[in-house]
Amino acid sequence: MDTRELLLTRSSQANERLHAMIPGGAHTYAKGDDQYPEGLAPVISHGHGAHVWDVDGNRYLEYGSGLRSVSLGHAHPRVIEAVRRELDRGSNFVRPSIMEVEAAERFLATVPTAEMVKFAKNGSDATTAAVRLARAVTGRPRVAVCGDHPFFSVDDWFIGTTPMSAGIPAAITDLTVAFPYGDLAATEALLTRYRGEIACLILEPATYAEPPVGYLAGLRELAHRHGCLLVFDEMITGLRWSEAGAQGLYGVAPDLSTFGKALGNGFAVSALAGRREVMERGGLRHPGDRVFLLSTTHGAETHSLAAAMAVLDTYVEEGITAQLHALGERLAAGVRDAAAVHGVADHLVVRGRASNLVFATLDEKGEPSQEYRTLFLRELLAGGVLAPSFVVSSALSEDDIDRTVDVVARACAVYRRALDAADPTPWVLGRPVKPVFRRLA
Structure with missing residues (x-):
């Protein structure tokens, strides 16, 4: 999908409503629309497992869910059932x-x-x-x-x-x-x-x-x-x-x-x-x-404590930490291979423990670049991958990881063209994404 085909009309309208009422347009700065390419900050309708849907009806594979908090996937049945049992008992x-x-x-x-x-x-x-x-x-x-x-x-x-x-x-x-x-x-x-x-x-x-x-x-x-x-x-x-x-x-x-x-x-x-x-x-x-x-x-309050107990039980009984590492290792290997094939292995760099992967986007000189991050995020979004990081949840399947790697490979091809042109501007299409911690808005 060409990035220009991703339409977020309702999300853009919802973002305007958010900024009109909520300073920064989000209750967490890391969720702000300045962290995403201009015009491509989806507003989420709902999520299930490793997928989320925005208010425009677009579906995404999601990474870094809830700023790393949703490690079992959205609406995990054991967690939801534990919470549901407490709701009628007072909170x-x-x-x-x-x-x-x-x-x-x-x-x-x-x-x-x-x-x-x-x-x-x-x-x-x-x-x-x-x-x-x-x-x-x-x-x-x-x-x-x-x-x-x-x-x-x-x-x-x-x-x-x-x-x-x-x-x-x-x-x-x-x-x-x-x-x-x-x-x-x-x-x-x-x-x-x-x-x-x-x-x-x-x-x-x-x-x-x-x-x-x-x-x-x-x-x-x-x-x-x-x-x-x-x-x-x-x-x-x-x-x-x-x-x-x-x-x-x-x-x-x-x-x-x-x-x-x-x-x-x-x-x-x-x-x-x-x-x-x-x-x-x-x-x-x-x-x-x-x-x-x-x-x-x-x-x-009781239902959050019930959720925590269900999470702890699930991790221990189902070996969730090992699952996260296995999924992350598959993703990291796939991304690194795709970057190498397209000649951008020195510019798109995957870092971190397998259960907590992030990526760095580096320019022609090997310096961190918000412009190249913007380009990369645009291409991921166009392919149906919402990934401010590559932090996995256990709800992802191996097929989900492989699909993500395919999208990354297409993004790497665009990354290479931008590096060859020594100018990512034609692929940024607006202001670059911004760091969270900065002095001026």
């Missing part, structure tokens, strides 16, 4: 429900490196609670974030460090410092520079490359030697790396960790977990000052 009460007991037991059985857990609705609340708890436990003001990782929270302590820092006082931003991933010497130098000031090191334990051998264990030893806590943000690695997250795969237990995304398969649930002596500081059974850890009206 929120004036006291904890028995569902909170059962969900906590199920989570801690699946993530045995944690001793206590508290549920919330989004990742930002969980990571900010971890930072607050670390500050309370250590009595220190500063937070050290891994500067190589793109996102930790919408809250001031992190967003103030990004180009979108408007509205955040420098006094808050100054309390957050950065360390590089994989470099223990540089991290120790930072801890020495701010000796006695850093409450915690927070990082994603793994991203698009495996952690260097011994790095995570070394980081834990380093943190503890300098009197601070180690916090793993497992929003992405949780379940996708192993049922117990990256900490389970690599055998390194942090002091605190946060989970979300895949935990609910699209339902709103996140978790803060960690060592009992640390977590209990946010409870009622300790002699110290109370920490206002997490207190959310909807944090434990």
Whole structure:
């Protein structure tokens, strides 16, 4: 299909309505229409399994579903049935429900490196609670974030460090410092520079490359030697790396960790977990000052906890993590072969663990290019593939992967023509897609 044949009339109208009422036209910046080629930002009607349909009736194979949260596919029967059982039983009460007991037991059985857990609705609340708890436990003001990782929270302590820092006082931003991933010497130098000031090191334990051998264990030893806590943000690695997250795969237990995304398969649930002596500081059974850890009206509404339990059971009983890796390996191999055949292997680059693949689009000089990303996304959309990343769900079949590779191959042929012309403009057809974190709209 030629990209000009993809008509999104109703989606374009819906996007205008969105911008008229919702700042940014979406409730998550990564879902904004500026992340897609001009005029080709579909507005979704519904989804099932690995497919979604837009309001114009176009059907797509979807990757990165729900910003990596829908790892079992849309409307997964075990999850939906678990939720349905709870809907007629009430969703929120004036006291904890028995569902909170059962969900906590199920989570801690699946993530045995944690001793206590508290549920919330989004990742930002969980990571900010971890930072607050670390500050309370250590009595220190500063937070050290891994500067190589793109996102930790919408809250001031992190967003103030990004180009979108408007509205955040420098006094808050100054309390957050950065360390590089994989470099223990540089991290120790930072801890020495701010000796006695850093409450915690927070990082994603793994991203698009495996952690260097011994790095995570070394980081834990380093943190503890300098009197601070180690916090793993497992929003992405949780379940996708192993049922117990990256900490389970690599055998390194942090002091605190946060989970979300895949935990609910699209339902709103996140978790803060960690060592009992640390977590209990946010409870009622300790002699110290109370920490206002997490207190959310909807944090434990029952149908999301039911969804989380169904997800955990499905992952463990059906070997979902292994399925994700197998599908991702098939996709990565196919994309790399297609790129090589069309002479763009140095320009369309697949990166990451098989269960969490992304792609980079590089120009004639090998530099990251939003123009070539736009070209590539246009060609994928024209072929019925909605893929801001290549993050798989277990709902994809091998045939779905093979079809995706065929679409990628056609896109690679166009990519090669643009490289030969040293100008992707004729294939961009409008403004290029934009990075999420930028100072000006």
